Amino acid sequence: MEERASTIAGGLAATGPVAAGAVKQKPVPVIPVRANPLKILGLVLGIITIAIVIATFVALVVYSLIAAVFPMGPLINASLVVILGVAACFAYFFGTNWLLDRVYPAQGDAAVANMAVTAQVRPWLFLGPAVVLLGLYLVYPVFNSLWLSFKDVNGREFVGTANYQWLFNDPEFRESFFNNILWLLIVPAGATLFGLLAAALTDRIAWGNFAKSLIFMPMAISFIGASVIWKFIYEYRGPDSEQIGLINAIVTFFGGDPQAWITVPFWNNIFLMIILIWIQTGFAMVILSAALRGISEETIEAAVIDGASPLQIFFKIKVPQIWGTIAVVWTTITILVLKVFDIVLAMTNGQWNTQVLANYMFDWMFRGGGDYGRASAIALVIMAMVIPIMIWNIREARKDMT
Amino acid sequence: MSGMVGSRPALTWVVNISALLLVIVWTIPTLGILVSSLRDKDQLAVTGWWTAGSSNKRNLPAIRAPGPETAVQDGDKWVLEGNVFDGSGGSIEAFGISSRAPTAFEPGASAELRRGGTLTVNADGSWRIEYDEARDGGRGQRIFVTATEPPKFTTENYEKVLFAEGLGQSFINTLTVTIPATIIPILIAAYAAYALAWMEFPGRALLLAVVVGLLVVPLQMSLIPLLQIYIGLDNLLGLQGGSGFAKSYVGIWLAHTAFGLPLAIYLLRNYIVGLPKEIIESARVDGASDFDIFRKIILPLSFPALASFAIFQFLWVWNDLLVATVFLGNNEEQLVLTGRLRELLGSRGGNWEILTASAFVTIIVPIIVFFSLQRYLVRGLLAGSVKGG
Numbered sequence: 067m068e069e070r071a072s073t074i075a076g077g078l079a080a081t082g083p084v085a086a087g088a089v090k091q092k093p094v095p096v097i098p099v100r101a102n103p104l105k106i107l108g109l110v111l112g113i114i115t116i117a118i119v120i121a122t123f124v125a126l127v128v129y130s131l132i133a134a135v136f137p138m139g140p141l142i143n144a145s146l147v148v149i150l151g152v153a154a155c156f157a158y159f160f161g162t163n164w165l166l167d168r169v170y171p172a173q174g175d176a177a178v179a180n181m182a183v184t185a186q187v188r189p190w191l192f193l194g195p196a197v198v199l200l201g202l203y204l205v206y207p208v209f210n211s212l213w214l215s216f217k218d219v220n221g222r223e224f225v226g227t228a229n230y231q232w233l234f235n236d237p238e239f240r241e242s243f244f245n246n247i248l249w250l251l252i253v254p255a256g257a258t259l260f261g262l263l264a265a266a267l268t269d270r271i272a273w274g275n276f277a278k279s280l281i282f283m284p285m286a287i288s289f290i291g292a293s294v295i296w297k298f299i300y301e302y303r304g305p306d307s308e309q310i311g312l313i314n315a316i317v318t319f320f321g322g323d324p325q326a327w328i329t330v331p332f333w334n335n336i337f338l339m340i341i342l343i344w345i346q347t348g349f350a351m352v353i354l355s356a357a358l359r360g361i362s363e364e365t366i367e368a369a370v371i372d373g374a375s376p377l378q379i380f381f382k383i384k385v386p387q388i389w390g391t392i393a394v395v396w397t398t399i400t401i402l403v404l405k406v407f408d409i410v411l412a413m414t415n416g417q418w419n420t421q422v423l424a425n426y427m428f429d430w431m432f433r434g435g436g437d438y439g440r441a442s443a444i445a446l447v448i449m450a451m452v453i454p455i456m457i458w459n460i461r462e463a464r465k466d467m468t
Numbered sequence: 469m470s471g472m473v474g475s476r477p478a479l480t481w482v483v484n485i486s487a488l489l490l491v492i493v494w495t496i497p498t499l500g501i502l503v504s505s506l507r508d509k510d511q512l513a514v515t516g517w518w519t520a521g522s523s524n525k526r527n528l529p530a531i532r533a534p535g536p537e538t539a540v541q542d543g544d545k546w547v548l549e550g551n552v553f554d555g556s557g558g559s560i561e562a563f564g565i566s567s568r569a570p571t572a573f574e575p576g577a578s579a580e581l582r583r584g585g586t587l588t589v590n591a592d593g594s595w596r597i598e599y600d601e602a603r604d605g606g607r608g609q610r611i612f613v614t615a616t617e618p619p620k621f622t623t624e625n626y627e628k629v630l631f632a633e634g635l636g637q638s639f640i641n642t643l644t645v646t647i648p649a650t651i652i653p654i655l656i657a658a659y660a661a662y663a664l665a666w667m668e669f670p671g672r673a674l675l676l677a678v679v680v681g682l683l684v685v686p687l688q689m690s691l692i693p694l695l696q697i698y699i700g701l702d703n704l705l706g707l708q709g710g711s712g713f714a715k716s717y718v719g720i721w722l723a724h725t726a727f728g729l730p731l732a733i734y735l736l737r738n739y740i741v742g743l744p745k746e747i748i749e750s751a752r753v754d755g756a757s758d759f760d761i762f763r764k765i766i767l768p769l770s771f772p773a774l775a776s777f778a779i780f781q782f783l784w785v786w787n788d789l790l791v792a793t794v795f796l797g798n799n800e801e802q803l804v805l806t807g808r809l810r811e812l813l814g815s816r817g818g819n820w821e822i823l824t825a826s827a828f829v830t831i832i833v834p835i836i837v838f839f840s841l842q843r844y845l846v847r848g849l850l851a852g853s854v855k856g857g
Contacts, residue, residue, distance in 0.1 A: 189663040271487050281490065290813075295498060310514070310820070312516070312518070344497065408790070428793075
């Protein structure tokens, strides 16, 4: 379910009324005076630190107290940890705002000056946890990975471009890169095409919503669950026994020879891709179906009057009008494909020439105790492939939002 | 609508049948494991799941009769009796007395045993060995049968995976990961989204651009640096083994929270910025602070957007394998469902009764959530991707 990252990619192309409205709805400034930025920074850091320390401390103390008094089974222990974790988070927001209002009350002689300070501090209290988490978990690692890719196995010694030289001479890397390109060509195309077909068909039948639900359902299934489901479909038994895998049963029914499909080089890549297409078609269908319904009826009516056939209407009138949405679906699935990992890990773990970059990176992260330099270099290659989409996204979003 | 195909019956049929085919192809894989997980494991291993409703013909495992010395005198014969079915029903197609010719005899025929005596197996499964004189010892006779059995369905596979294969514990572990990792990012993102939408501060546009950029950063970039931070922190605080950060629930909650934040902030900010300006301004004029406005006005109004993101995040965390593998241990207390399924795929690769039941246990909760909250999921997808959604 890397869907969430994917949606977004799409989102960026959105020029919906919501985003457009933003331009006109800039908040009314309520800040009469600007306080010293250093003072604001100090206040923000101070309050956030105090709040986090207190919230963590209280949560730990409560946990230890309860743990000391009641002997707990794993289930109760888990629920307690869950409740305390969420409570600490709530406590942060209430605590920081309470503290701010206490130190700078909006009453009394200094009310105006105080409100000026709180107006500048409060946005950062709201943003604090998000900024800290994004910085620590996503921004810093990008630079750190870049740095690590020039270092040795343990990330200690600087080795220059040795990791990259190794990478480009490594046959398994070339294989993964080639396979990734294949995935990039086939999966977005397949999912978008089937999604378009499903959208076109289900919009025209009485039981369309029911059909949509069923085609959409695989999106709720984990990649690893989907792998088990499809491994069962591709299951192979010797030619003398009855086939319990659906594909081989069909093949033998028509007189063919059963095959161990996922071990047949090159074609096995396609069999793995089918799993991802199966999962992603529903996503493409939902979005494309909404876009198809958004097409103005006048153009279609005009085509009908001109005597166009339904197929002509679909391909010559409707599809050209939703190119923008098709591009969004395509990029979204492209990003997902770059990160595909679970399916390959579960089905073949890269054997029989099916390796892909994300799984290869995971492999090197743990192979022989883990080679951080090489694994980081592979991660950087994935990142480099994402960057064009990222830049395009930011440019589109800035057009809409700022 | 005039563009519809209703006016041409032939085309309507083509559309309906094509849609039906598509739905069948998309549903059959999941149906396959559901049906298989409920079948008897011996039947599952030898026949396709699509034959589950009909009788099954197969070779039963050879059974061994009790030793000849236990034969009971009956008239002038010494006799052993039994039934190859333990009350489960079925009918015998053929039987044999050696592994080289397991189907040599018709039911009801009598086979000459190598060391004297005769064996008869009847169609209903009852068998009878007759000896002419009392015997003293030796091994019992082996009986090979090919039988047609009625379809057998059972919940045994589920009992086995939940209680013996550790899936029950993994279910709890997954819940422990998923619930906070869904709630915490909603809370953090909602505050941040409100600040980005309605509060004035320097650097707002830049921050938004960063959030949009982070939407597509591959997780692979974060894994190694984070692992190093966690391990470094453990060493710094002197925490080792079980109590450290590196393999803890708090560690994975924070990781999932951070990885979910860009989408959460992006979706919620777009929603919150579209709320009517008048409400917020009149509340400000009445002297409400931003904290009150957020809590009492924005949060309740944003419910649909919060629900959309909650479903995304829930599905993503529940189905995640990568983050859990890197940030949690693979011991009994920490192995999540996806990790357990991967492990079973390695260790029980051929035992489809285990794999199908396990797979179904891991996917059932997301599927229930999906079907009951589909409305919000679709709305969230469209908010992110379609012009004018």
